[in-house]
Amino acid sequence: MSDCVLAVETNGLVKTFGNNRAVDGVSLSIPAGTICGVLGPNGAGKTTIINMLATLLTPDAGSAKIFGYDVQKDTQKVRQLIGLTGQFASIDEELTARENLVIFSRLLGFSKAESKRKSHDLLEEFGLTEAADRKLSEFSGGMRRRLDLAASLISRPPLIFLDEPTTGLDPRTRAQMWQTIRQLVKNGSTVLLTTQYLDEADQLADNIIVIDKGRVVANDTPDGLKRSISSASLRLVIRDPENTGRAVEVIEHVLGERVQITETSELAAPMKHAYKLTEVLIALRDAEIELSTIDVRQPTLDDVFFALTGNARENAGGN
Amino acid sequence: MTDTTVIQAAERELKTRISFTVAVKNSFTLAYRAWLKMLHNPESFMEMTILPVMLTLLFTFLFGGAVSGSTADYLPVIIPGVLVMCCAMGCSTAGTLLREDMNKGITKRLTSMPIARISPVAGMLMIEIIRYTVIGVVVFSLGFALGYRPEAGIVGVMGCIGLMVIAAWCLSWVFALMSVSVKSISTAQTIGMVIMFPMAFLSNALVPVETMPGWLQWVVDINPLSHVVTAMRELLSTGAMGSEFLVALAGSLVILAVFAPMTVMAYKRRA
Numbered sequence: 001m002s003d004c005v006l007a008v009e010t011n012g013l014v015k016t017f018g019n020n021r022a023v024d025g026v027s028l029s030i031p032a033g034t035i036c037g038v039l040g041p042n043g044a045g046k047t048t049i050i051n052m053l054a055t056l057l058t059p060d061a062g063s064a065k066i067f068g069y070d071v072q073k074d075t076q077k078v079r080q081l082i083g084l085t086g087q088f089a090s091i092d093e094e095l096t097a098r099e100n101l102v103i104f105s106r107l108l109g110f111s112k113a114e115s116k117r118k119s120h121d122l123l124e125e126f127g128l129t130e131a132a133d134r135k136l137s138e139f140s141g142g143m144r145r146r147l148d149l150a151a152s153l154i155s156r157p158p159l160i161f162l163d164e165p166t167t168g169l170d171p172r173t174r175a176q177m178w179q180t181i182r183q184l185v186k187n188g189s190t191v192l193l194t195t196q197y198l199d200e201a202d203q204l205a206d207n208i209i210v211i212d213k214g215r216v217v218a219n220d221t222p223d224g225l226k227r228s229i230s231s232a233s234l235r236l237v238i239r240d241p242e243n244t245g246r247a248v249e250v251i252e253h254v255l256g257e258r259v260q261i262t263e264t265s266e267l268a269a270p271m272k273h274a275y276k277l278t279e280v281l282i283a284l285r286d287a288e289i290e291l292s293t294i295d296v297r298q299p300t301l302d303d304v305f306f307a308l309t310g311n312a313r314e315n316a317g318g319n
Numbered sequence: 320m321t322d323t324t325v326i327q328a329a330e331r332e333l334k335t336r337i338s339f340t341v342a343v344k345n346s347f348t349l350a351y352r353a354w355l356k357m358l359h360n361p362e363s364f365m366e367m368t369i370l371p372v373m374l375t376l377l378f379t380f381l382f383g384g385a386v387s388g389s390t391a392d393y394l395p396v397i398i399p400g401v402l403v404m405c406c407a408m409g410c411s412t413a414g415t416l417l418r419e420d421m422n423k424g425i426t427k428r429l430t431s432m433p434i435a436r437i438s439p440v441a442g443m444l445m446i447e448i449i450r451y452t453v454i455g456v457v458v459f460s461l462g463f464a465l466g467y468r469p470e471a472g473i474v475g476v477m478g479c480i481g482l483m484v485i486a487a488w489c490l491s492w493v494f495a496l497m498s499v500s501v502k503s504i505s506t507a508q509t510i511g512m513v514i515m516f517p518m519a520f521l522s523n524a525l526v527p528v529e530t531m532p533g534w535l536q537w538v539v540d541i542n543p544l545s546h547v548v549t550a551m552r553e554l555l556s557t558g559a560m561g562s563e564f565l566v567a568l569a570g571s572l573v574i575l576a577v578f579a580p581m582t583v584m585a586y587k588r589r590a
């Protein structure tokens with residue numbers, strides 16, 4: 001496959017709801033055969049971007065092309081190239097898993113026999129054969145997600161949108177979902193997935209686009225993104241608050257990094273190398289500063305936001 | 320086993336638009352889906368069978384003596400009346416189901432697929448024809464069992480059910496439009512109840528108009544359901560399609576012509 005094919009290309013996409021600019025000039029391009037992770041907090045505009053790319057919403061400004069076809073002008077063609085798995089399951093609760101798949105296959109133009117075969121195969125592929133003829137109301141969250149994804153793959157579309165595919169799943173199901181997503185790309189699809197978890201984007205994506213309040217604030221590879229933020233952060237609580245000032249001095253001296261004091265009186269400092277932890281602890285003991293808690297945290301979306309926008313992310317409303 | 324290979328965009332034959340044949344096929348597939356939902360849902364079967372049976376028995380034996388002197392004399396009055404009532408109560412079902420699809424994300428998936436945009440609405444409503452037909456057959460069979468022998472015979476009965484199906488189906492579009500235009504499923508259901516209940520009772524379905532005060536007669540007369548009831552009674556007792564039959568039929572078709580396009584447009588806009 002040629003590497004210059006762009007599965008998605010948008011230019012200055014804008015969507016406004018009232019006077020809320022939910023998506024505010026988003027430009028991105030996703031080469032075919034890659035996974036693009038759109039990372040952002042609740043309300044950042046991730047779903048709205050997907051809805052515009054999947055022809056569910058009309059952009060107020062800007063343009064978007066799917067494999068070269070304009071989402072507004074060539075809507076029908078675009079719909080033949082995409083599979084959408086929304087943030088919330090979009091399958092029929094009152095039908096069985098098999099009935100759901102057969103109906104979507106029939107809608108896509110497959111004959112009765114083909115639809116049956118495709119549904120059978122997909123159920124097997126997603127480990128749902130045993131539950132195939134049960135009503136969906138008896139399905140677990142993970143099974144629903146899998147069926148929802150299966151329904152998006154009937155036509156084996158070259159571009160798949162996954163809107164927060166693992167939010168609310170338990171760790172084991174989440175790992176399974178990651179495995180499935182990797183397999184999709186192996187089979188030749190391009191995947192655009194949104195997530196609130198840095199580790200998910202890190203695990204899966206070839207390229208990560210960080211968005212905040214409808215704007216792209218970073219567009220980089222996972223490694224590049226991680227390099228721009230400290231890899232981990234050291235969190236300490238000093239037993240005697242009077243020692244806080246001295247503790248800051250000691251830690252800054254050992255780590256060579258600035259220490260911040262959070263609202264909860266925690267001391268926070270970026271920590272690039274784990275072995276420095278011992279040195280920090282020894283230095284604090286030598287200075288006779290006692291700790292009440294200590295913790296080393298992997299960077300979270302909050303840290304990414306802190307690093308990229310300079311302010312802690314406030315919890316935006318909406319969904 | 321599974322063929323999981325993806326056919327790339329450049330190798331696909333893409334259609335520019337949805338043909339009429341595909342639109343019809345899509346509609347039938349979605350009607351099949353609505354049919355399956357009906358089969359899986361015991362409530363909707365009760366609405367189609369137990370409710371009409373209950374209402375017929377209830378009204379016949381409760382009101383029969385008071386309204387017409389005897390239960391036997393009341394049957395020609397009440398059979399068309401109960402039929403209209405039961406169908407009217409089912410009129411908001413399709414609308415509610417459409418709203419449910421919109422709120423549960425199914426409409427989203429359907430919209431992102433290369434299918435005709437009219438099909439989800441058309442499919443959902445097509446299956447309503449079955450609902451009204453079943454109600455019609457149930458009510459008339461029970462009437463027959465109770466000793467009702469209409470002058471018009473089996474052809475008249477079929478004509479009656481036909482008119483009822485058409486009228487109820489056209490009316491369903493009104494509720495479909497309202498359900499598509501509101502936000503929540505419960506609002507859609509409540510509106511259906513609030514409109515249908517008085518409409519069913521403020522008609523000549525259960526009692527003759529002559530017993531009502533003047534202003535109420537006026538209300539009953541503008542109620543389209545009254546015209547359907549009158550048309551059915553005329554047809555059943557004389558065996559001929561009277562002017563009321565044409566009025567009811569024409570009225571239904573006018574409603575359809577106005578509300579069907581509006582519903583489809585509203586659905587497309589809000590999907």
Ligand SMILES: Nc1ncnc2c1ncn2[C@@H]1O[C@H](COP(=O)(O)OP(=O)(O)O)[C@@H](O)[C@H]1O
Nearest residue numbers: 017022041042043044045046047048049318319
């Ligand atoms: N249909 C809508 N009407 C009004 N506001 C909306 C609508 N959809 C989304 N929004 C608003 O747009 C912003 C972005 O929402 P969304 O795209 O759902 O974010 P995300 O998926 O990143 O959580 C939010 O402020 C949300 O409240």
Ligand SMILES: [Mg+2]
Nearest residue numbers: 046047087319
């Ligand atoms: Mg979202």
